[in-house]
Amino acid sequence: MNLELSAEQTAARQLAKDFTDREITPYATAWDRAEQVDRGIVKKLGDLGFLGLTVPEEYGGSGGDHLSYVLVTEELGRGDSSVRGIVSVSLGLVAKTVAAWGDEEQKRAWLPRLTSGEAVGCFGLTEPGTGSDAANLTTRAVRDGDSYVIDGAKMFITNGTWADVVLLFARTGDAPGHQGISAFLVPADSPGLERREIHGKLGLRGQATAELVLDGVRVPAAAMLGPEGKGFSVAMSALAKGRMSVAAGCVGIAQAALDAALGYAGEREQFGKPIARHQLVQELISDIAVDVDAARLLTWRVADLIDRGEPFVTAASKAKLFASEAAVRAAGNALQVFGGYGYIDEYPVGKLLRDARVMTLYEGTSQIQKLVIGRALTGVSAF
Numbered sequence: 001m002n003l004e005l006s007a008e009q010t011a012a013r014q015l016a017k018d019f020t021d022r023e024i025t026p027y028a029t030a031w032d033r034a035e036q037v038d039r040g041i042v043k044k045l046g047d048l049g050f051l052g053l054t055v056p057e058e059y060g061g062s063g064g065d066h067l068s069y070v071l072v073t074e075e076l077g078r079g080d081s082s083v084r085g086i087v088s089v090s091l092g093l094v095a096k097t098v099a100a101w102g103d104e105e106q107k108r109a110w111l112p113r114l115t116s117g118e119a120v121g122c123f124g125l126t127e128p129g130t131g132s133d134a135a136n137l138t139t140r141a142v143r144d145g146d147s148y149v150i151d152g153a154k155m156f157i158t159n160g161t162w163a164d165v166v167l168l169f170a171r172t173g174d175a176p177g178h179q180g181i182s183a184f185l186v187p188a189d190s191p192g193l194e195r196r197e198i199h200g201k202l203g204l205r206g207q208a209t210a211e212l213v214l215d216g217v218r219v220p221a222a223a224m225l226g227p228e229g230k231g232f233s234v235a236m237s238a239l240a241k242g243r244m245s246v247a248a249g250c251v252g253i254a255q256a257a258l259d260a261a262l263g264y265a266g267e268r269e270q271f272g273k274p275i276a277r278h279q280l281v282q283e284l285i286s287d288i289a290v291d292v293d294a295a296r297l298l299t300w301r302v303a304d305l306i307d308r309g310e311p312f313v314t315a316a317s318k319a320k321l322f323a324s325e326a327a328v329r330a331a332g333n334a335l336q337v338f339g340g341y342g343y344i345d346e347y348p349v350g351k352l353l354r355d356a357r358v359m360t361l362y363e364g365t366s367q368i369q370k371l372v373i374g375r376a377l378t379g380v381s382a383f
């Protein structure tokens with residue numbers, strides 16, 4: 001892998017860095033306290049092309065390669081994981097999946113709106129009773145003439161109350177496990193679809209996370225995304241690339257932890273000198289720095305594999321597993337550098353730790369990533 005960034009990649013990174021420093025970082029604490037990001041950020045992200053990265057220009061996307069996408073995601077994650085998550089889901093899990101699996105009509109209907117920020121997407125896989133074991137989901141879509149009628153519930157859906165379209169996974173046949181699942185593009189204003197915001201989250205407080213309840217929601221048969229019975233493949237293909245996006249967000253958190261720790265250690269004095277001159281503080285800082293580099297290199301490798309058309313699924317699980325645990329460690333180490341001041345939200349590190357924690361849980365917990373990696377290495381599924 002060539003680690004030297006191209007002129008386009010450097011420009012994308014710089015654009016995202018400037019945007020983050022100007023439009024996100026100054027507001028992140030206030031959004032966290034208010035439990036809501038300013039919704040105007042979505043349009044701004046769309047205007048800069050950040051909601052259309054890797055989506056072909058003919059569908060309103062801004063094109064670009066996956067390494068550029070990772071670089072932009074790192075920067076957004078450095079500013080606020082709640083904003084980063086809006087992009088990771090609306091673009092990473094929804095728009096990119098419509099681009100990969102949609103027919104012409106579906107692409108024309110949704111991609112220009114999603115990539116411009118006019119519409120927001122959400123990804124409805126998890127249910128109250130099935131998280132890691134997603135293949136056993138119970139939401140059901142029954143064919144009725146030219147329509148499907150959907151009943152069920154979805155849990156912990158990022159962008160849930162903001163979304164205009166739900167990429168929803170439901171059982172369409174009697175085939176057991178993943179074979180009976182199909183994917184649908186469900187307009188969020190469909191009659192019978194109720195969205196309940198979930199409050200009291202440990203982190204990602206600025207993000208709208210919701211429970212979705214579907215009671216006789218009717219969609220045209222043409223709303224099915226991909227072939228009938230292939231919905232689980234649709235979901236897994238989305239999540240494989242999604243894990244790269246989560247990993248990039250974790251690199252951003254770890255980088256923010258490093259920046260904050262370095263700044264504070266140079267200013268804060270104890271025992272007559274800046275704490276940066278105490279060896280054990282340097283240990284905390286160097287541990288963060290190694291985590292940043294290692295997480296970044298694993299994440300960039302996934303993007304490089306995708307851009308070269310190589311298999312990347314196991315590499316994405318490794319990057320997500322390591323980067324998410326590294327982000328938690330890095331934010332915890334940064335909080336230690338801040339001492340008691342790290343524990344109040346006047347300083348950024350407590351929020352970094354709270355936001356990092358969910359990264360080891362969603363899009364496959366750390367345990368699930370280990371099972372994916374273990375299956376690839378041994379050839380034996382231990383799920």
Ligand code: FAD
Nearest residue numbers: 123124125126131132156157158361362363364365367383
């Ligand atoms: P469970 O699956 O019940 O797991 C509980 C524990 O058991 C975990 O430690 C897990 O690792 C362990 N475990 C389970 N199975 C095994 C096994 N076979 N071997 C070893 N250990 C195992 N979902 C969506 O579909 N769309 C979203 O947009 C979305 N956004 C989210 C946002 C937030 C803030 C959160 C918290 C969650 C979100 N999720 C979303 C759901 C998320 O993906 C699930 O929470 C996650 O997959 C874990 O499922 P669960 O919570 O049901 O935990």
